[in-house]
Amino acid sequence: MTKILETIDSPQDIKKLKIEQLEKLAGEIRQEIIETVGRTGGHLASNLGNVELTLAMHYVFDFKTDHLLWDVGHQCYTHKLITGRKELFKNLRQKDGVSGFPSPQESEYDRFTVGHAGTSIPTGIGMGIAAKKLGKKDHIVSFVGDASIVNGLSLEALNYLQDLKRQFLIVLNDNSMAIDVTQGAIATMLSRVRLSHTYDEINKTTRNILDHIPLIGRKMDNAIANFKKTIKMSLPASRLFESLNIAYFGPVDGHDIRSLIQLFNGIKDIDYPVVLHTYTNKGKGFHPAGDDPRSFHSTGPFTNDNGKITHIKAGSGETFTSIIGDTITDLAKEDSRVTTVTAAMPDGTGLRRFKTSFPDRCFDVGIAESAAVDIAAGQAKMGLRPFVCIYSTFLQRGFDQIAHEVALQNLPVIFCIDRAGVVGDDGPTHHGMLDLAFLRSLPNMTVLAPATAAEAQNACRYALNLDSPCAIRYPRDYAPQNDGLEACDSDFVTGKSVTILDNDSKIVIVSYGSCLKNAYEAAIELKKRGIEVKLINARFAKPLDSDIIELYKVGKTIVTVEEHSLTCGFGSALLEACCGRNEVDMNSQTSSLGKIVIIGGPDRFIDKNTRNNQLKELGVDSESIISTVTKLNNMS
Incomplete structure (x- = not known):
């Protein structure tokens, strides 16, 4: 029997399907994603969670002329499968396949090559300003993860959004997870909203919204006012956005494709910015990812034997990441001044053991790299010795803070720069090829790179004893042992x-x-x-x-x-x-x-x-x- 997915060559084919067929297609897409990521590795849990949302958006909008902006880009697998790339998708993140992120070089349905958080709302505002100036009626949709909405760039854009006097839809995909559990007050607020709603209450909210979508001739302003009165809108999420003069709808079930289509049809032509808050389940349809979304955020290849998951390792030995993380943990046992600061990636930077051993000395600030640097600067100013553990590609976002709050003050902040160099299948958005360029330009900064496992340990110990800022860069790779490199065992001078x-x-x-x-x-x-x-x-x-x-x-x-x-x-x-x-x-x-x-x-x-x-x-x-x-x- 032919699968529906086999008949989909473009979003136009999606629009021909009945709701029941879309629900079946969602299941087929999930299976395709699971099988492909099992072979190639990739971002699994988040992509399993947004299948219905993606299908519903493509069912209502025409993203050949409208604009779909991803934030962050790794959520785009369903989008790629239905925009003419399903054959290339079999080689996901490989040389002759599709990228794991949006890529305008691949498809006219992708607007930006993007792998960092916080970008879709400000770039969407820019496109909206241009569209209005050029007299275009294109719809603009920013698809934003709940962890991305707390990024400083997102918040700066939300602060300006009220000045955009045209259609702009923000779909807030709330699954309570970034790479790790989402951090911060906004995340806590969203979590409270999520936990305070039963499934029936979410469906009731959806029905209330649909009942108040204006009919022809009714003003949207009156409809929204009536809607708020009906459901007695006092939710924290509503107050957050409405305090910024942004209309808010939600929360709604992000897996109810029939209601999602009705909602998108109802709100797509509102002529000012709107937030649609949706709940999705990360890892939906694949129990291992649903039970452990952290491990399946970005995974290497794996085998699935009746639910028994075996991850396929690409090499042997210890990675630079794990060695650095373990060494910092050991140093913390010896020195009470040692803390760690990371930006939504304690696992990715090897800090899981540190976080378990010293929960009150491990600070995950969420996807907010600039803030992470300044928080570390404040700690160092008061006498602590913070290790800031962030991927090279993301540390780029904190350059100004490194320059002014760390280097200019000559503070002993230690930057552990993971994923320095090339990173393989994640590609150009995630390579760390620029950190030397901006770090060695800074007065007071020491910049070093360990070459072996022993040097990774010694580099951390050396950096801890400096009274000035230091950067340690290392790749996403296994750390060589001696094998002729015994001279590297010596201490750093x-x-x-x-x-x-x-x-x-x-x-x-x-x-x-x-x-x-x-x-x-x-x-x-x-x-x-x-x-x-x-x-x-x-x-x-x-x-x-x-x-x-x-x-x-x-x-x-x-x-x-x-x-x-x-x-x-x-x-x-x-x-x-x-x-x-x-x-x-x-x-x-x-x-x-x-x-x-x-x-x-x-x-x-x-x-x-x-x-x-x-x-x-x-x-x-x-x-x-x-x-x-x-x-x-x-x-x-």
């Missing part, structure tokens, strides 16, 4: 590198951070091919080791290797430092100075792929390093 292979060869490979294992493997293979190189583990991007600069001054060819953009990265820092010491006439054809060749990320966004393939694209895998050094050796 400010601005000092570690020599791994020592000789007087013409070529020196200087590796920064996570590339060391590949550089070491390359050096060993090069020796087998008759090319000896000196290998240095730089450790610090700021301050740089002056001994490396001396190697340049005595004529060595230095090859830098880093998992960061070439622009403003480690190699760039070395070039700047060496040029600053170059007093030789630039027109001279003879010079005792060496040369510097930098290897790292090109000046473009790196697409989704496996992490290993992305490292090849950067040229920092062992084979690429061998190729580069061999060419340099042949030229000398």
